Amino acid sequence: MIVLVCALLGSLAALAACSKHRPASLPIASIYGRSTARLEVTAIVITDEQRAERAREIYTKIAQLGEGLAHERKRAADRVTELTSEPQLDVEQIEAAIGQIKRDQKAAFVAYIALQMELRKTLTAREFEQLGRFD
Amino acid sequence: MFWVGLATLIMLISGTGDDSREFRKRMQAMHEATEHFIGDGERRARADRALQETSAAFLAHRTRLDKLSRCIGDADADYHATQAQYAACLDHLDEMWAASVNDFLRAEQHFRAAASQAELLQIHHKVLKR
Numbered sequence: 001m002i003v004l005v006c007a008l009l010g011s012l013a014a015l016a017a018c019s020k021h022r023p024a025s026l027p028i029a030s031i032y033g034r035s036t037a038r039l040e041v042t043a044i045v046i047t048d049e050q051r052a053e054r055a056r057e058i059y060t061k062i063a064q065l066g067e068g069l070a071h072e073r074k075r076a077a078d079r080v081t082e083l084t085s086e087p088q089l090d091v092e093q094i095e096a097a098i099g100q101i102k103r104d105q106k107a108a109f110v111a112y113i114a115l116q117m118e119l120r121k122t123l124t125a126r127e128f129e130q131l132g133r134f135d
Numbered sequence: 136m137f138w139v140g141l142a143t144l145i146m147l148i149s150g151t152g153d154d155s156r157e158f159r160k161r162m163q164a165m166h167e168a169t170e171h172f173i174g175d176g177e178r179r180a181r182a183d184r185a186l187q188e189t190s191a192a193f194l195a196h197r198t199r200l201d202k203l204s205r206c207i208g209d210a211d212a213d214y215h216a217t218q219a220q221y222a223a224c225l226d227h228l229d230e231m232w233a234a235s236v237n238d239f240l241r242a243e244q245h246f247r248a249a250a251s252q253a254e255l256l257q258i259h260h261k262v263l264k265r
Contacts, residue, residue: 011260025208026153026200026204026205027200027204029153030204030207031207031211034208034211047165063213070150073148073149073150074149074150075152076138076148077148077150078148078149080141080143080144080145080148084141084142084145089243091240094141094236095236098148098232098236101148101232102183102228102229102232105225105228106225109221109224109225112161112221113218113221115223116210116216116221117218120214120216123214125214128214129214132211132212134240
């Protein structure tokens with residue numbers, strides 16, 4: 001959320017500063033932070049307009065994956081909350097809800113891997129390394 | 136109905152638990168409510184231990200997530216990272232969730248065994264209905 005707010009400000013300096021404070025131990029937050037930080041600087045690092053645009057599209061799709069997953073997490077949490085409101089604890093149903101989260105995470109990760117592979121085809125090693133400095 | 140371990144699990148699923156300050160606040164409130172509403176010293180001590188188990192489960196889950204996060208971060212930083220290298224990061228996802236659900240459910244059972252229904256309701260109102 002902090003990174004998102006910073007991105008809205010459109011300030012690269014603010015993005016770099018904020019990225020140091022995000023919770024790096026959480027996979028989705030880390031992925032989201034990295035992609036939004038790099039999204040803003042593609043045009044600076046990649047001089048070829050077409051490839052810069054493609055890289056932007058990829059980073060945008062990665063950020064959208066993170067947002068979609070966050071939405072699914074919320075839905076799953078609501079489902080588990082409903083289940084725990086029942087007088088008896090239905091462990092099977094809770095495990096089924098957790099199973100759905102795992103499936104969502106895996107599906108999102110498969111899509112993420114494909115985008116990362118696409119990114120490597122789009123960027124040179126040097127551009128890739130330069131974008132990595134904006135984490 | 137009040138589910139201590141599951142309330143924490145829900146925090147983790149929903150993302151509320153991403154902010155560890157929220158978790159610490161919740162645990163502090165649980166400890167205070169337990170202290171206040173469970174009169175019997177022996178049962179109160181057991182309930183406290185169950186809360187400590189919940190904290191340990193939370194930390195264990197975050198540690199597993201941290202490992203996963205670093206694995207993905209390492210692949211992200213490597214231009215030559217392969218599809219297989221990325222896929223390996225998720226090798227233990229099922230075990231990770233199974234271990235976490237198991238930890239939280241066990242803490243849950245211990246807490247419920249330590250408190251009476253009436254006490255659970257009082258704690259529920261104090262902590263979750265704040």
